[in-house]
Amino acid sequence: MNKLLMDVKQKPATTELDYAYAELQRYGRRLTGEGDGLNIKLAANPAAFGTGLGAGDEAPTIPDLDPADFQIQWHSAPLNAYWDDAFLIDVQGGSGVIIGTNSRSVLQGVYRMFHEFGCRFYRPTAAGEYIPEREKAACSVRLLARPDHRHRGICIEGAASLEHVLSIVEWAPKAGFNAYFLQFRDSFTFFERWYKHEGNETMPAEPFTREHSLEFVARIIAAIKLRGMIYHAVGHGWTCESIGFPSIGWHKVQDSEIPEDKRILLAEVGGKRTFFEGIPLNTQLCYSNPLASQAMIDEIVRYVQAHREVDVLHVWLGDNFNNFCECEECRRLSPPDHYMVMINEVDRQLTALGLENRIAFLIYLELLWTPEQVRMNNPDRFIMMYAPIHRTYTSTFLKEGKAPERGKTPRIPFELNKVDYPRDIERNLAFLYEWQKVFAGDSFDFDYHLMWDVHREYSGIRLARVISEDIKGLRQLGLGGLVSCQVQRAFFPNGLAMYTMGHTLFNRDLAFERLAEEYFAAAYGEHAALAWEYLEGISRLMSHEYTRNELPMLDKGAHDGFVQAAAWCEAYLPRLREAAEAAAAVCPNRAEMLHILADSATINKSLAELLSRKAAGTPKEQLLPQWRELKSFILMREPQLADVMDTFYFTMINEGIIVNDW
Incomplete structure (x- = not known):
């Protein structure tokens, strides 16, 4: 045998x-x-x-x-x-x-x-x-x-209920994913957004406390473990937790609430030691101060001792950028050098305790630059997490099937607290290439396709293509997979992007066209061609570059596309509604998917009208009444769209596009 x-x-x-x-x-x-x-x-x-x-x-x-x-x-x-x-x-x-x-x-x-x-x-x-x-x-x-990539994960973001997270954990292995990442200690901020219904006055806030969040996390971890999935944890919050401030999100704290014995541990920025922009989570510590660095190290080690269920512990510094300590002692080492000193000590202590949890260290913001003086002592414990948060999503890692040449694009120089981050792929990858010279261990891309741009690219098709090509480029980039930092309800107007992500991470040779055909046949049945035609038109006519501010605010090409898109939506809306009614008696699931497309046609028509006016120079004051009407429609539809659309992020991001100048 x-x-x-x-x-x-x-x-x-x-x-x-x-x-x-x-x-x-x-x-x-x-x-x-x-x-x-x-x-x-x-x-x-x-x-x-x-x-x-x-x-x-x-x-x-x-x-x-x-x-x-x-x-x-x-x-x-x-x-x-x-x-x-x-x-x-x-x-x-x-x-x-x-x-x-x-x-x-x-x-x-x-x-x-x-x-x-x-x-x-x-x-x-x-x-x-x-x-x-x-x-x-x-x-x-x-x-x-055997999957082509070791790391195939989803990370919590956005606004989410317990049921939203449990349902995506249940679905993840069906789509080829093998890992789930709960940010923070209890993911409080993501649950709070949902249960308090932030930004949606049509839904009354529900009672929600940190105790609820801790209970939710315990249930989610059990669901992750029941499926044998790899469990990633924490990331944000070590800096504030180590000085006694809870890491419950990006909440502000008054300067007067900072005890003086803790103030000396904070980074000095602009001559002051206070919370950066008032937010503990965004504040770095004075890492040259042994009291500060040791407090953070001790906090990490205590957490690992109490949470052996964690497979990959993410150890990150304060969020945001241009916020590192400017004191004379801290200037003796670069931010990445200070980081290496601390995670080396964390590794030493965990090794002494016989704890084998792996640690994800991040290449993100100021940590995109490599350390100049300190190297990692035990690479086998660590996984490098490349997080190009400022990159564009209108183009991919690959051009004509090839990644940018190593060494061709110089890395931008580092200047403490005066950094402006690039959007283009080449300069973002230059950081990764430099890091790979000093760390050759396990790694993955930590990316944000479905956090913001899922609400800026209104068809789901173009973004799914970018995801497909990015994943196909991971091996050329020397990365072992992808953990997607994203809203949990990334299925509006469809879930092609997530479907593509999971299946292509498993098999990088899958053609995008094949996956799209498979997805549309399953989701829309005999109406697949209609659904594709409608969404392909949206992809073609509603400029993703414009909604990412990569075109001038006054742009005739974008304007003309949006005008055509509004007419396109108006023409397809009755056809989509008719198809939904026809499918109802045959397959309720497909009828629901078609109703979702009809909702997207209604929303996209109004967005296209607003964006065409903006691209033609209409003042924002004249755009606001129509935007408020559209926003009200979206929020009133939240009970029907709650499983597929993160209305908190969708309305926040699109309001920014409509209101802000660039």
Whole structure:
């Protein structure tokens, strides 16, 4: 017997495998219509994939599988049984085995099998599923697969309820993701935005406290662990927590509330030691002061000791930029050097305690520059997180399939607290290239496609193309994947961008056109062509460059496109409503997706009218009445759109586009 198929019963089922088995039976019954579902054994058995599964060892020996019998997606990088996913599916006539390197991989194998049988999971919850009918005898697939990227994660941002987060954690492995990141200690600020309904006076605020948030996080962590997913945690907040101020978000604190024994620990900026712009979270410490740096180190070590469930702990400094300490002692080292000193000490203490949690260190804002004097002592513990927050999303990492040449674009010089960050891809990647000269370990892109630009690119198509191309460029850039910092409800007017992200992270060779066709067929059925035509027109006519302020505010080309877009929306709106009514009796899920498109046509028509007027020079005072009317419509529709649109971010960002000059 092929050794991949041996020892299927070698290990007892774990909680994670129990969940994978329950999902196997749930979807198997729906697919076949038979009460006993599919007869498939599941096993997490890394030894079945060969030897050498430790980090740094040679690649495992993969058994000789006949490509005529098996689909094979594999690459030869070293395979670590905990961090890397791989699975084999050998199912004939509804019976067989699914084996993975770990329990997470087994669950992914279950969902991949159903994908091969025609099932589609195009957005979270049962409202985003298409499960066809299929006879058990026709349920056959033989597949050996290993994702192209180790890191395939989603990070919480935006405004979110507990249910929003639990639903995206439940959906993530169906789409190819393997990790989830809860920012802060309890993600309070993201939940508060939802439960207080910030910015939406049509919905009354609900009682919400930090105790609620802590309870939510415990439930979310349990959901992450139930699926065997990699759990990332914290990031923001170490600086303020270490001096006694809670990291609950970007809240302001009065200067008078700062105790004098804590004030001396704050960065001196412009001759003053106070919270930067009044916000503790955005404040750096005086890192040359041993009392300040040791307080932060101690805070991190205590947290790890109390939270061993964390797989990847993110250790970041204060948020914002041009806020580092200007005192004479701090000037002796650059901000990245101070950072290296502290994370080296964190590593030393964790090693002494026998704690193996990995640490994500970030290349972000002032830390985009490399350290000049200090190097990392134990690279194996660390994962480099490249966070190009100022980059453009109207173009990709690749040009004509190639990443920018290394060494061709010089890195901009560093000047303390006088930095202006570039938007273009070439100068952003110059920072990464320099860091890779001093750190050659594990890494990923931490990017923001679906945080702001999902609300600026109104079709979802163009942004999905950018995501596809960016992911296809990660290997050329020497990055091991992507963790997406994003709103949790990034499915308006559709979820093509998220679908593309998850599936392309798993298989970088998937053509965008193939994924788009697959997505639209599942989400819209016989109305897929209509949906594509409408959205492709929006992509073509409503300039993403304009909404990113990358064109002049007065721009004739953008103006003309917006005028045409308004007419386009008006023409398609009745067709989309008619299609939704026709789909209602056949497939309620598809009817709902078409109703969402109809809502987007209504919203885009008004936005296009507003933007055309702005691009023609209409003063903002004359734009405000129509904007307020549109905003009211969006907020009144929030109960119907809550699962797909983050109205808090959508209205905030688009109000900025309408009101602000550039």
